Amino acid sequence: MSQESPKRPRGTALREQVMQTALELFSDRGYFNTSIHDIRRAADVSIGAIYHHFGNKEALAKALYDDLLMHMERDIDEACFGRGNCADRCRAIIARLFESTAESPRMMQFVLLAQHREFLRDEPPICSSRPFQAMKQVVEDGIRNGDVRAIEPWVAASAMFGGALRMMQLSLDNALERPLATYLDEVFECGWRAIRS
Amino acid sequence: MSQESPKRPRGTALREQVMQTALELFSDRGYFNTSIHDIRRAADVSIGAIYHHFGNKEALAKALYDDLLMHMERDIDEACFGRGNCADRCRAIIARLFESTAESPRMMQFVLLAQHREFLRDEPPICSSRPFQAMKQVVEDGIRNGDVRAIEPWVAASAMFGGALRMMQLSLDNALERPLATYLDEVFECGWRAIRS
């Protein structure tokens, strides 16, 4: 009788259970307002299991961060796939980011709003992480083939996606009246007008 | 012999000394990585003096936050003063924000990047603070008199200032090669193209 995790999760299931719980608590109350004992209680696992899988609290946060960045990167790659046009790509990226913000607000909260450098001391700033580099790359390609005006790449990337990212923050802060997706057309239109040639 | 604070500051001087030290430590290492004892040591004051003036650690952070928001609001008001034109106002606001970022990076770091809701639990999100409301108001006025296209105000404000704010973050993260001010023209141009009618 090989029952599949009847009550307490074991192995990989436990690992994921802890990470999901940690994400909830970290994004709700913040890293420093969440103790390992809080996670232990909420995830219904033991202290020892957490330390067995992650080593320490910081490493747990790092595992979570890496996992979420990977998801985000995959989202962006998928959005670009099959679209050669710069404008189409940018629009698809924003659309995907808006979807993720609506579907997994905690994930976006953690990736965008959390001050990782406060607890992941020698992690590079988020602007140099793969997903953000990919967004900048799309705009640079647009400049190279003339779809986008010849301006400083950082400025172009900030102009194209800065408004969208700000709208995502507003949405996470519950400052918007309507669902984030309903603003997509206007947000993209603004960003594109800013940089198109 | 009424010597003016020869060694140890007293009264208002001490209060400001503590706040300045707290700003340095909070923006460098973060709120939770800075203990009251750290501030005591760095500011060369006593624990008792800090508690006498601020009550507790959270209240110290709140006093700092309020003070910095006030400065920022005054900066924005001054930038708008005497300029009736929406585009001129927006440009002046961005210019002033860029100056402040270069002159007082710690202040901007603390106001923009710090996750205040982690330690100032019932503080409203920064987007609803006075300075940000003022920026939105400028854009709304522009919509009303036709300088700006008729779009959702939040979208317009995000498009106009989102790129600039993102550039400020990049600058604080040392991701830019040149001084922030040198990007001003391009950044404003992008924002304005995004929303002008």
Add this chain to the structure above:
DNA sequence: TTGAAAAACGAACGAACGTTCGGTACGCTT
């Protein structure tokens, strides 16, 4: 000069935290 309020001081405290470690339970190979 005096007296009382305000400001400053800092040793001490208790709670909470991240982590350790000696142990048990389980699954797999021999």
Add this chain to the structure above:
DNA sequence: AAGCGTACCGAACGTTCGTTCGTTTTTCAA
């Protein structure tokens, strides 16, 4: 069945932190 390594358990530990409070110093009006 025996041996072994991995997974899991949780009481206990040492440290750090925010805060308290009895005391001393300074200020200033009377």
